[in-house]
Amino acid sequence: SSDRSYDESAFEYTKALSSYERSLVIRKIALPPNHSDFAQSYNNIGLVYHHMGEYSKALSSYERSLVIRKIALPPNHPELAASYNNIGIVYYNVGEYSKALSSYERALGIQKIALPPNHPELAASYNNIGVVYNNMGEYSKALSSYERSLVIRKIALRPNHPDLATSYNSIGYLNYSIGEYSKALSSFERSLEIQKIALPP
Template sequence: YLRAIAIDEKSLPPDHPDLARHLNNLAGLYDSQGRYEEAEPLFLRAIAIDEKSLPPDHPSLATDLNNLANLYYSQGRYEEAEPLYLRAIAIVEKSLPPDHPYLATHLHNLANLYYSQGRYEEAEPLYLRAIAIVEKSLPPDHPYLATHLHNLAGLYKSQGRYEEAEPLYLRAIKIAIKSLGENHPNTQIFLQNYRRMLDKS
């Protein structure tokens, strides 16, 4: 990643979208390692380049905004994350078809933010909308659908709505076993959370 960035900085204009993409990729690496202080300025620089070099409703800008929002979310910086998620959603709603998987991802991420804050009434319709989009746009056994179903089930579990949560957990588990395998970490998480709900209920 560093080498790619160095090549871009020598051979391309300073506001070229390829440089933004490579900066974003390196930031994503640092984010996944918990190296947040190193990731943040790279995400910010990528967004600044996007804003100069791309149309204001370009999906790549939405992706970079979403990635910075995810970084803030990971740090508990919810007030900084929320407007970035909302802006990413607004861009994607303008620039992509209404049932595009990217929109589902952004809606789901904002729902996770609200869920983490206990804003359940705001989170639920976002989860439901994301699920509806994924059901239209991706295969019926896609792992993304399993994740969306699992997180909505978690929301219902947090509210004590066990009868609504259970079929979502079961459907998520079935999809995950089929698409990822029984030993995949996501499948195991889904199973553990379902069992925990059964213990509570």
């Protein structure tokens, strides 16, 4: 929870990291070198480093996970998309927007083949791509991505799902930043309506 001290959180991350690293050692003894379980171990280690803000270590772990998944899994397996997505998030967090965009687009390309056309993970990828374009100042591309995400979320999710509120909010902020104030207001109002129902008072 948010009231935990930094020391408690850091201790929990250290414990998690230690546990995942022990798991990796055991797998190295028990499994062939490119077994897909190794990819999960490296991915888990990457997630912990990511939460700790150790982005270069997170990226290294995610990339090792991806290399193994490329060997162990079929070329359009959803776990490959998850790897590209995680790598994209790290690049986004360190401000490497073109690399983030490339990773998110690789993830989306796999998801389009591997998943049904209105799967929520496709919506998440379009949203991520929109966020990057927005930060790059490519507002029309950002808006297009946000809108594609929203279309899928309207089909895939219940009408008052918080992710719909997030989509309307993103579209609202983008319209506000380009001076489309009435469109922005409309999106913010839709977002607020959903949040009133979806979130506790």
